[in-house]
Amino acid sequence: MAVDFHVPSTLPTPFGFSHAVTVDPGRSLVYVAGQVGMDADGVVAVGWDAQTRQTFVNVGHALEAAGATWADVVKLTYLVTSTHELQLVRAIRDEFVDVERPPASSLMQVAGLFRPDLLIEVEAIAAVAR
Secondary structure, eight states, X not given: OOEEEEOOTTSOOOSSSBSEEEEOTTEEEEEEEEEESBOTTSOBOOHHHHHHHHXXXXXXXXXXXXXXXGGGEEEEEEEESOSTTHHHHHHXXXXXXXXXXXXXXXXXXXXXXXXXXXXXXXXXXXXXXX
16 A cells, blocks of 8 residues: 655656655545635734745644645645745745655646635645555
């Protein structure tokens, strides 16, 4: 029961993500809904650094609730309102993911999220050994 992360030489070198991930049978998939930089009381963190950090903390809380950890994450999807802070987003992400086996990732710039003060939303898929 393994998870394999693939970075083939036939594709451009990725910036901190894997191009593909394979999950062997015997693992349960956990789908984490998009999380934002808002605490449990509904207070939105201010600025890219604080919102991104709270977003990743929230993804971690959702993973934990489902019996998963950051080590189980195989795919991340980012929705950002601007691409100007990608270095910051990647640096904070690297505090949470295994940078030796980074998850597959997709990033989309969007016109806005469900509240105008939100800057980033992150979804995750994890593969947990049964």
